[in-house]
Amino acid sequence: MENIFVHIRRRLEWMKELGLNVWLETTETASSDSSSKEVELKRLADEISVCRKCRLGSLRKNAVFGTGNPNADLVFIGEAPGATEDETGLPFVGAAGNLLTQELGKHGISRDEVFICNILKCRPPNNRDPLPDEIASCEPYLLRQLDLLNPRLLCGLGRFAVMTLLKRPISIMKIRGTWQSYHGIPLFVCLHPAAVLHQPQNRQLFSADIAALARAYRERHDRLPEVKEANLI
Numbered sequence: 615m616e617n618i619f620v621h622i623r624r625r626l627e628w629m630k631e632l633g634l635n636v637w638l639e640t641t642e643t644a645s646s647d648s649s650s651k652e653v654e655l656k657r658l659a660d661e662i663s664v665c666r667k668c669r670l671g672s673l674r675k676n677a678v679f680g681t682g683n684p685n686a687d688l689v690f691i692g693e694a695p696g697a698t699e700d701e702t703g704l705p706f707v708g709a710a711g712n713l714l715t716q717e718l719g720k721h722g723i724s725r726d727e728v729f730i731c732n733i734l735k736c737r738p739p740n741n742r743d744p745l746p747d748e749i750a751s752c753e754p755y756l757l758r759q760l761d762l763l764n765p766r767l768l769c770g771l772g773r774f775a776v777m778t779l780l781k782r783p784i785s786i787m788k789i790r791g792t793w794q795s796y797h798g799i800p801l802f803v804c805l806h807p808a809a810v811l812h813q814p815q816n817r818q819l820f821s822a823d824i825a826a827l828a829r830a831y832r833e834r835h836d837r838l839p840e841v842k843e844a845n846l847i
């Protein structure tokens with residue numbers, strides 16, 4: 615918790631150094647705002663945990679709200695929980711999650727620094743594609759989540775997630791690595807790490823996409839040290 619407040623203060627101090635007219639809050643005020651946001655996120659997570667707005671609510675073991683920094687500037691959005699996520703209640707765990715964590719780590723980005731969630735909060739049976747009425751029921755939760763998190767950047771992971779966010783058919787191989795927009799927030803399009811595990815020939819593309827995303831994130835985020843070239847693939 616303390617790290618979050620230190621992070622906020624550091625960013626405000628940096629903006630002041632740049633000559634921007636910001637009001638540097640007292641630590642107590644910043645702490646209060648941050649904790650109220652966490653309270654609101656917890657309320658939303660509690661609401662989702664008992665949701666039965668679509669059929670998936672009666673099939674899940676655990677709803678998967680998402681995890682990460684409530685003050686994250688970057689939010690990753692996948693399609694829906696899989697079997698391990700349903701078991702644990704956590705997003706992007708297992709081999710695919712490890713691959714994403716590993717690639718972010720190459721650029722000095724930890725999962726604690728960002729936020730990771732899915733469009734659907736409950737697992738579709740046998741990992742089938744979410745149905746239109748399930749998306750219509752669940753996407754408002756994502757919008758409320760983003761409203762609270764207020765990130766500067768989004769990253770859509772995989773064809774189905776990006777297609778759902780953009781509301782149009784896409785070819786993931788054609789638009790991966792590009793910037794789109796979701797409700798006015800810049801949305802970076804990336805391959806899904808699980809798909810990359812199934813098609814290892816796309817591993818280099820995935821690495822390149824995460825590298826491009828990390829550069830954009832650093833430009834908008836703060837003056838954290840750049841990763842040395844030797845650490846990049």
Ligand code: SF4
Nearest residue numbers: 665668671736751752
């Ligand atoms: S998938 Fe979304 S809308 Fe459907 S039951 Fe789960 S939380 Fe509710």
